[in-house]
Amino acid sequence: xxxxxxxxxxxxxxxxxxxxxxxxxxxxxxxxxxxxxxxxxxxxxxxxxxxxxxxxxxxxxxxxxxxxxxxxxxxxxxxxxxxxxxxxxxxxxxxxxxxxxxxxxxxxxxxxxxxxxxxxxxxxxxxxxxxxxxxxxxxxxxxxxxxxxxxxxxxxxxxxxxxxxxxxxxxxxxxxxxxxxxxxxxxxxxxxxxxxxxxxxxxxxxxxxxxxxxxxxxxxxxxxxxxxxxxxxxxxxxxxxxxxxxxxxxxxxxxxxxxxxxxxxxxxxxxxxxxxxxxxxxxxxxxxxxxxxxxxxxxxxxxxxxxxxxxxxxxxxxxxxxxx
Amino acid sequence: xxxxxxxxxxxxxxxxxxxxxxxxxxxxxxxxxxxxxxxxxxxxxxxxxxxxxxxxxxxxxxxxxxxxxxxxxxxxxxxxxxxxxxxxxxxxxxxxxxxxxxxxxxxxxxxxxxxxxxxxxxxxxxxxxxxxxxxxxxxxxxxxxxxxxxxxxxxxxxxxxxxxxxxxxxxxxxxxxxxxxxxxxxxxxxxxxxxxxxxxxxxxxxxxxxxxxxxxxxxxxxxxxxxxxxxxxxxxxxxxxxxxxxxxxxxxxxxxxxxxxxxxxxxxxxxxxxxxxxxxxxxxxxxxxxxxxxxxxxxxxxxxxxx
Amino acid sequence: xxxxxxxxxxxxxxxxxxxxxxxxxxxxxxxxxxxxxxxxxxxxxxxxxxxxxxxxxxxxxxxxxxxxxxxxxxxxxxxxxxxxxxxxxxxxxxxxxxxxxxxxxxxxxxxxxxxxxxxxxxxxxxxxxxxxxxxxxxxxxxxxxxxxxxxxxxxxxxxxxxxxxxxxxxxxxxxxxxxxxxxxxxxxxxxxxxxxxxxxxxxxxxxxxxxxxxxxxxxxxxxxxxxxxxxxxxxxxxxxxxxxxxxxxxxxxxxxxxxxxxxxxxxxxxxxxxxxxxxxxxxxxxxxxxxxxxxxxx
Numbered sequence: 001x002x003x004x005x006x007x008x009x010x011x012x013x014x015x016x017x018x019x020x021x022x023x024x025x026x027x028x029x030x031x032x033x034x035x036x037x038x039x040x041x042x043x044x045x046x047x048x049x050x051x052x053x054x055x056x057x058x059x060x061x062x063x064x065x066x067x068x069x070x071x072x073x074x075x076x077x078x079x080x081x082x083x084x085x086x087x088x089x090x091x092x093x094x095x096x097x098x099x100x101x102x103x104x105x106x107x108x109x110x111x112x113x114x115x116x117x118x119x120x121x122x123x124x125x126x127x128x129x130x131x132x133x134x135x136x137x138x139x140x141x142x143x144x145x146x147x148x149x150x151x152x153x154x155x156x157x158x159x160x161x162x163x164x165x166x167x168x169x170x171x172x173x174x175x176x177x178x179x180x181x182x183x184x185x186x187x188x189x190x191x192x193x194x195x196x197x198x199x200x201x202x203x204x205x206x207x208x209x210x211x212x213x214x215x216x217x218x219x220x221x222x223x224x225x226x227x228x229x230x231x232x233x234x235x236x237x238x239x240x241x242x243x244x245x246x247x248x249x250x251x252x253x254x255x256x257x258x259x260x261x262x263x264x265x266x267x268x269x270x271x272x273x274x275x276x277x278x279x280x281x282x283x284x285x286x287x288x289x290x291x292x293x294x295x296x297x298x299x300x301x302x303x304x305x306x307x308x309x310x311x312x313x314x315x316x317x318x319x320x321x322x323x324x
Numbered sequence: 325x326x327x328x329x330x331x332x333x334x335x336x337x338x339x340x341x342x343x344x345x346x347x348x349x350x351x352x353x354x355x356x357x358x359x360x361x362x363x364x365x366x367x368x369x370x371x372x373x374x375x376x377x378x379x380x381x382x383x384x385x386x387x388x389x390x391x392x393x394x395x396x397x398x399x400x401x402x403x404x405x406x407x408x409x410x411x412x413x414x415x416x417x418x419x420x421x422x423x424x425x426x427x428x429x430x431x432x433x434x435x436x437x438x439x440x441x442x443x444x445x446x447x448x449x450x451x452x453x454x455x456x457x458x459x460x461x462x463x464x465x466x467x468x469x470x471x472x473x474x475x476x477x478x479x480x481x482x483x484x485x486x487x488x489x490x491x492x493x494x495x496x497x498x499x500x501x502x503x504x505x506x507x508x509x510x511x512x513x514x515x516x517x518x519x520x521x522x523x524x525x526x527x528x529x530x531x532x533x534x535x536x537x538x539x540x541x542x543x544x545x546x547x548x549x550x551x552x553x554x555x556x557x558x559x560x561x562x563x564x565x566x567x568x569x570x571x572x573x574x575x576x577x578x579x580x581x582x583x584x585x586x587x588x589x590x591x592x593x594x595x596x597x598x599x600x601x602x603x604x605x606x607x608x609x610x611x612x613x614x615x616x617x618x619x620x621x622x623x624x625x626x627x628x629x630x631x
Numbered sequence: 632x633x634x635x636x637x638x639x640x641x642x643x644x645x646x647x648x649x650x651x652x653x654x655x656x657x658x659x660x661x662x663x664x665x666x667x668x669x670x671x672x673x674x675x676x677x678x679x680x681x682x683x684x685x686x687x688x689x690x691x692x693x694x695x696x697x698x699x700x701x702x703x704x705x706x707x708x709x710x711x712x713x714x715x716x717x718x719x720x721x722x723x724x725x726x727x728x729x730x731x732x733x734x735x736x737x738x739x740x741x742x743x744x745x746x747x748x749x750x751x752x753x754x755x756x757x758x759x760x761x762x763x764x765x766x767x768x769x770x771x772x773x774x775x776x777x778x779x780x781x782x783x784x785x786x787x788x789x790x791x792x793x794x795x796x797x798x799x800x801x802x803x804x805x806x807x808x809x810x811x812x813x814x815x816x817x818x819x820x821x822x823x824x825x826x827x828x829x830x831x832x833x834x835x836x837x838x839x840x841x842x843x844x845x846x847x848x849x850x851x852x853x854x855x856x857x858x859x860x861x862x863x864x865x866x867x868x869x870x871x872x873x874x875x876x877x878x879x880x881x882x883x884x885x886x887x888x889x890x891x892x893x894x895x896x897x898x899x900x901x902x903x904x905x906x907x908x909x910x911x912x913x914x915x916x917x918x919x920x921x922x923x924x925x926x927x928x929x
Contacts, residue, residue, distance in 0.1 A: 032878075036866075046702055046867050053699070053869050062878050063867040065587060073594075079781070139396075159478075164585075165394040186395035189480070189564045189574060192587055196563070198893040200574070203471075203479030219893055286702075340824060347826045351737035354730045358755050358800065361793055365765065368772050423668050430665035445920075446673045452912055454854025456883045457683070457905050460890045464898055465682050491675055498672070520651075522658035545760070552762025554857040555883075559890055579764050583860055604768045608761060615760040619753075 029059050031267035036064035037071025037084035038168045039194045040112060040212035041254050043286035045084050048275045051282065055274065059267045067192045068168025072257075076102060081262035082272070085255045086112065086168030086212065089310055090181075103260030103308035107276065107299045108291055110283035113237030114173060114250040115216040116226040119205045124153050127227040127234030130249065133177045136160070136208070141185045146206075160188030161197045161209030168254075173210055176249050198223065212254075213237055217287030242289045253291065260308050269303065276300055369608055372601030379595060385602065391565040391576075393599045394585075404565035405603060408482070408575035412557055415486025415571060416493060416550045421543060423490075424497025425532075428539075431498070432505040433527050444499075451495035459559030462488040467560065474572055480562030483571035488556045493546040500545065504538020505531055537622050544618035548611045554579040578603050683909070687902025695903055699869035700885060704896035709904050712885035714871045715784075716853060716911075719881055722788035723795070723852050728845055730792075731799030732834075735841075738800075739807045740815075740829045759797035766794045767861030775862055782863035783876045790858050795848040802844020806837040839926035846919040850912050856883035882908045 035045050042065050049061040066074065068085045072093045075083040089097070089106065097104060116133065118125050124146065132150070136143045136158070146153040163170040165182065175181040189200055194211040201207040202222045216225055216237075227234035230248040241247035256275065262268045276299045280290035301307075377385070380400040388401015427447070431440055462484045470477050470484060477483070508531050516526045532539060562574025563584050576584070582600055698708025734755075742748040770790030780786040810833050818828040834841075859881060868880040882904055889901035 034878075043702065049867060050699075050701055050869060057870075060870040060878065061867075065866075182396060184395060186392040187564075187566075189562060190394075191563055191584065193891060195892045199891075200479050200562075202893060203467075222893070344824045344826050348737075348741050351733045351741060354733035355737045355742070355751055357730055358734060358751060358758060358796065361796070362754050362758060364773065365761070365769050368769055369765075372772070423672055426665045426668040427672055430662075430669045434662050434665060435669075443669060443673065446676060448916070450672070450676045452850060452854075452916060453679070454856070454883055454908065454912075456854070456856045456886050456890075457679075457909070460886065460898075460901055460905060461679050461682065463890060464686065464902075465678075491672075491679075494672060522654045524658035524661040525654070527661070548760055552764065554762070554764045555887065558857075559887070579762065579857070582764055582768065583857060587860065600768060601772075604765050608765050611760060611762055612757060615757055619756060 027266075029056050029267040029270055031265055032060045032062070033082065033268050033271045034062050034064075034080040035082045035084060035256075036066050036074055036080045037082075038068040038086040038254065039065045039163070039192055040086040040167075040169050040214070041084035041109070041256065043214045043218075044109060044254075044279065044283050044288065045082075045256070045275075047282040047286055048271075048278055051278060052271055052274050056267070056270065059271065061271065065192060067164060067166030068171065070166040070192075075104075075257060075259065076100065078102075078259075081259055081265075081268050083257040085257055086252070087172045088255065089257065090171075094310065103306075104310075105258045105260060105263075105302055105306070105308055106310045107256050107258065107272075107302070108253040108295060109256055109275070109279045110254055111242050111289035111291060112252055112254050113213040113242035113247045113289070114169060114210060114252060115213050115237050116208065116210045116228060116250075117201055117216055117223045118208045118226055119201055119203075120222055120224050121205050122207075122224055125208075125224075125226055127229055129229040130177060130231070133228070134179075137162075137174070137184055138178045139183045139185055157206050158208060159204055159206045160185075161200045161207055162188050162190060163194065163197070163211060164190040164192045167192055169210070169212060172252055173250075212288075213242070214287035239284075239289055254288070258303075260306060263303065263306065272303055273300060276303070365608070369601055369605040372598055373605040376595075376598035376602045379598070380602075389567060391581075394596060398595075400599070400602075402578075402603065402606060404567050405576060405578045405581055406606070407567045408561070408565065408577040409551055409579070409607075411482050411571070411575060412485050412489055412553075412561060412577055413547055413550045415483065416490035417543070417547055419487060419490030420494040420497055420546055420550075424494045424542075424546070425501055425539065427494070427498040428501035428505055429527050429532070431502045433523060433531065447495040447498050450491070451499070453492075455492065455553060455555040456559070458488045458492050459556040462556055462560035477572040478562070478574050480560065480564075480574040481572050482561050482575045485557045485561035485577075486571065488560065489550050489553050492553065492556065493549050496546045496549060497542045500542030501535070501539045504535035504542065507538065508534040537624070541618040541622040544614050544621065548614040548618070551614070552579065552607065552611050554583055558583050578607050582607075680909075683902050683905050685902075686899045687904070687906045690900055690903035691906060695900075696907070700867065700888075701869075704894070704900055707889075707897075707900055709882065709885055709907060711868050711871060712880050712882045712904065713907065715868070715879040716881045718784055718872050718879065719787055719791065720849055720853055722784060722875065723791045724845075724849060726788060727792040727796050727799055727848070731796050731845075731848075732803050732841060734796075734800050735803030735807055736829050736834070739804055740825055740833060755797045755800050759801060763794055763855050764857040764861065766790055767858030769793070770858060771861045780876070782866070782878050784872055784879050785875045786862050787859050787879065787881075788875070790862055791852045791855065794855065794858060795852050798848040798851065799845055802848065803837075803841045806840025806844060807833060809840060810836045839922050843919045843923050846915050846922075850915045850919075853881075853912060853915075854883060854908065856887055859884055860887070882911075 035049070042063060045063045049063050052059070052061060068083070068087055071080065071083040071085065072089065074080045076093065076096050116128060135141065136149060143149060144157060145155050146158050147155040170184070171181045174184045178184060189197070191197055194215045197209050197211055198215055198219050201209045202219070216223055225236055227236040228247070228250060229235070232246070235241050235247045237247045237250070242251045245251060258268070258272055263272065276296050279296060284290050385400050385402050387403065388399060389403045390399040390401045391404045392399045431443060435443065466487055467477070467479060467481065467484045470481070512530055512534060513526055516530045521530070557577045558580045561577060561580060563576050563580065564574045565576040565581070566573070581603055585596060585600060695708045696713065697710050698706060699710050700712070701707040738748055738751065767790065770786060770793070774780045774786040774789050775782060814832050814836060815828050818832050823831070863878065866878065866880065868878055872879045886901045886904045886908065889897040889904065
């Protein structure tokens with residue numbers, strides 16, 4: 001029974017997708033589409049922008065990397081059309097949107113398994129529990145050496161790398177691991193550019209850091225992934241474990257937020273539809289996990305009907321997986 | 325006939341006068357743009373910095389040793405950034421000053437005209453290489469080489485940045501010092517040689533002291549340039565404000581902070597935006613003071629010779 | 632007594648000769664030291680260039696020049712960056728050359744050598760030493776935010792013009808100063824106004840010097856990254872600008888982007904882009920040198 005509905009929705013959505021992509025290809029559009037926001041979602045948006053460029057070469061698509069928070073500020077100031085977000089919109093941002101009558105569409109595009117990585121030559125870390133992660137990263141943490149985490153580990157300094165405060169990944173990680181969004185120790189190498197984090201960890205034996213799964217995937221042979229024990233034993237993030245939710249609590253959906261007014265412009269609408277149609281393939285290509293097909297079909301519907309608003313007024317990140 | 329000519333020429337003269345006045349005003353307006361630029365720079369830096377100092381006491385900023393502007397609890401002591409900048413500058417000066425000065429002495433005292441014609445263009449080439457290329461060089465060449473010497477060095481480290489910035493400002497010292505040394509009249513050299521001095525003694529005891537003002541000025545200008553250097557340190561030196569004494573670790577300079585915070589796309593308003601201006605203002609003031617001192621040194625200590 | 636002075640003086644003479652040898656040896660060592668150090672500097676340059684060429688050479692082909700940046704290294708190219716650079720430099724030249732030369736003319740030909748001109752002179756010298764990133768921040772505050780030009784070519788061009796204006800002014804002044812006073816006096820004697828003299832005589836005479844200075848200033852602008860990062864941030868730009876208000880990217884920013892990525896291929900792509908950038912700069916500097924050479928021959 002379930003299989004039948006699944007099959008039906010797949011067929012429906014692919015027909016949908018074909019018609020939509022055909023109509024977009026039919027007319028040559030012009031204009032600009034401005035994206036900005038999360039560095040986690042950036043690889044997907046970049047891929048979509050690149051592919052879209054071959055279909056609609058006269059539409060100028062730009063993708064910035066200011067971090068989810070930075071992107072939302074621009075989004076609410078009307079400076080960009082689409083915000084890449086690796087976390088749902090915050091209450092404060094929602095208030096601002098409401099007060100300025102900015103309608104937006106919230107579209108999930110993929111699953112990410114936020115990954116904790118260490119240097120390739122790190123021989124002692126086999127896994128980390130959530131409480132150990134909390135101990136290392138919490139505000140006012142006194143952990144300076146690896147042995148402060150587990151006495152059996154070497155008494156050598158630990159050096160931390162992570163996203164900056166404008167990053168949705170930062171918000172999500174701190175909320176999930178430390179209990180409050182933004183609560184983190186400040187003495188680590190912070191960068192909105194995950195590539196810089198990869199470079200740093202890669203060359204530093206004492207390093208540990210966290211970022212989106214795609215950045216680990218792209219650098220698998222030079223980094224070491226740390227399995228996380230969320231209460232059910234250590235699980236490493238893979239396509240399967242992220243998809244079925246067993247990589248917890250660090251699995252999360254990532255989104256794009258589209259300004260409703262921007263959809264008045266045909267090039268933005270075409271781009272948004274193209275994004276959703278190609279999200280399954282392209283997100284998988286860059287290393288994220290596609291969502292179930294009905295989610296994308298749903299999203300296309302919402303674009304068609306201009307359904308604004310956020311599906312969840314998520315107070316805690318754990319609600320995220322449950323809600324969808 | 326002559327009266328008509330007179331009238332025409334007076335009219336023509338008047339037209340010429342007004343045209344002349346207009347053009348002179350236009351040109352003066354252009355000159356004014358440079359004044360306006362300075363005024364604007366100072367105004368904007370001051371305005372945003374003052375609103376920053378409404379939130380953060382100036383003494384906290386200037387004397388605080390913890391730069392955590394974006395986290396909570398936040399701390400706005402700029403000393404770690406200043407220390408990072410000074411570390412890079414010190415290392416760069418250590419490289420650039422000896423090599424630059426030695427090169428200048430070689431060019432003015434020892435080199436044949438043919439040698440000059442080879443070395444001078446090479447120096448100009450070195451000076452013309454964009455700083456982002458030096459950043460690339462630091463990351464892809466210098467750091468790996470350093471790793472073989474110091475295995476415990478981090479990927480982002482201060483030493484790599486210093487070396488590269490040193491190479492970058494060394495042509496400046498070489499060229500300006502060479503100009504200063506060449507300006508020393510030959511009669512001084514010849515009289516020293518006549519008294520039996522060796523070339524070493526002439527160079528170090530006569531020529532360099534005579535051209536000292538220009539040489540010192542070149543040092544100051546190079547240091548000012550090193551302080552303001554952005555791209556090489558952004559790529560190579562890291563993003564961790566800290567006050568450690570070792571060159572093997574990652575640091576953050578004032579310039580790198582300005583670029584790295586939201587990679588330049590900071591939304592307007594808010595404390596993060598203001599920290600950019602506070603740090604930029606500090607940078608501006610430091611380089612301005614250095615530049616003014618170097619000009620003063622040039623003017624004040626320039627020895628004049630009757631020749 | 633005679634013997635004593637004789638011994639003393641011959642001793643002294645010996646000592647002197649020995650010391651003389653030592654001093655000359657020191658001098659030779661010193662000259663060797665200076666020469667070595669100088670060549671060290673030259674070697675560093677060659678090491679840098681060699682490193683760049685080795686890494687980047689393999690990526691240089693027509694496809695590299697005519698493709699947009701891509702997430703796939705083998706597809707990536709510098710088309711948008713190269714065109715963006717050309718656009719930017721043209722606009723910067725258009726804005727900064729008239730203003731810079733006009734200012735230089737004013738200071739040399741029209742202004743009375745008093746307090747005001749001294750102040751302007753000092754001011755320009757200081758502006759030349761301001762770090763480029765401060766210009767970037769000012770550009771962000773005035774052009775991008777204040778005048779609402781967003782991250783467009785116009786914001787970038789205005790910011791870069793401010794940056795190189797002092798350089799153009801100083802270089803132009805030097806060139807104008809070399810025109811002998813006799814030229815001006817001759818024109819005045821024939822009844823020419825200051826402007827007629829400046830426009831018809833001084834400017835043509837100093838033209839090559841001004842041109843050289845302008846080219847060097849523009850080549851400085853081509854290589855600058857920090858101010859443009861402050862203006863436009865690091866964005867993925869895979870299209871060609873069609874007007875001054877369009878978003879853009881330039882070669883240095885593309886290089887910075889690629890160097891920041893951890894994958895080796897992107898570093899090599901960066902090296903390729905660097906070769907193109909250095910090639911452009913070399914061309915410009917060679918033109919400047921050629922012009923200087925031709926002018927000196929006259």
